[in-house]
Amino acid sequence: MRAFAIDRYSRIEDASFRELPDPSAAAGQVRVRVHAAAVNPADVKVITGRDGGRFLHAPRFPLVPGFDFSGAIDQVGAGVDGWSEGDAVFGFLPYARSNRQGSFAELVVVEAGAIGRKPAQATHAEAASAATVASTALQAMRDKARLRQGARVLINGASGGVGSYGVQIAKRLGAEVWGTCSAARIEHVEALGADRALDYRALKISDLDARFDVILDAAATASFGACRPVMSPGAGYVTTLPTPATLAGFLASLFSSQTVRFVVVKSRRADLDLIADWIDEGAVASVVDRTYPFEALPDALQAMAAGGVKGKIAVQMAPG
Ligand SMILES: NC(=O)c1ccc[n+]([C@@H]2O[C@H](COP(=O)([O-])OP(=O)(O)OC[C@H]3O[C@@H](n4cnc5c(N)ncnc54)[C@H](OP(=O)(O)O)[C@@H]3O)[C@@H](O)[C@H]2O)c1
Secondary structure, eight states, X not given: OEEEEBSSSOOGGGXXXXXXXXXXXXXXXXXXXXXXXXXXXXXXHXXXXXXXXXXXXXXXXXXXXXXXXXXXXXXXXXXXXXXXXTOEEXXXXXXXXXXXXXXXXXXXXXXXXXXXXXOTTSOHHHHHHHHHHHHHHHIIIIIISOOOTTOEEEEESTTSHHHHHHHHHHHHTTOEEEEEEOGGGHHHHHHTTOSEEEEGGGOOGGGOSSOEEEEEETTSOSOHHHHGGGEEEEEEEEESSOOHHHHHXXXXXXXXXXXXXXXXXXXXXXXXXXXXXXHXXXXXXXXXXXEEEGGGHHHHHXXXXXXXOSSEEEEESSOO
């Protein structure tokens, strides 16, 4: 199979395309022919080995980066029920040191319970662009911060991958949603359904004249301490990236009704199927800023590293 790989932690420019052996589906697994992948900040962290990237992938070389994928099953392992060759599916590889594969390749092998049916209303690029970020937003707000209907939610970093889905999912779950983003992305965040979109450069969260039941710090720039003055009693704070301030916040929360959590996204069929249902009913959708052909993957990664992406960047391996 053709794959994009690194031989050591390095720069994006040092990665290269090459032929690697095709993987095979073992018992309980399926092999997916990747039609599209999506780019995440984690891919840049894995390639450079910085910002915790060494903990997101097995440190074995050649290392193929990439987590999100959408494609079609082309091999079914022994004992797998419910999936057949040709089924269109989407998902993401584990963010863990046990993960020895990457979705920047023509084939991936995954546990049968860790993929969902591809939404019929989405292209492969749109489905791949939903996998990690929609699962993260859902698991962060519903499971970690106990979002309930009627809650008021603040999403810090509402214009990026996690935030763009976060706004839509929180609305789908019946919340009032406020989001922060750069001034250039305010219209985008409002178009996603946010009740209020605020420029993070012109804002101090603790000065907001509102109380929030859930705060999702998707950008990982607002600590629990900074958010606490605007959190209601019993509110939940959840971040995508633990920092020393997260630990301090966790300790402080032990003496309050408020909770501090860190989300580690898990690829679960039930969540992916729910996200696919929401996409098909038109309640949520991927925002794909740009789609690059597979050969232009280095440009896609550079664009992600540069920041300011509206939603997601996708990579197309095969038509569809
Ligand atoms: N723990 C997990 O399971 C998990 C899962 C997924 C992602 N993550 C991590 O979560 C983080 C966000 O992921 P993503 O995919 O959403 O990234 P992204 O697409 O790059 O989005 C980043 C967001 O942060 C905003 N931002 C930048 N600087 C900010 C600031 N000073 N204050 C407030 N917002 C700011 C950006 O706004 P503008 O573009 O408008 O400037 C954008 O909305 C990354 O570190 C990623 O690795 C963790």
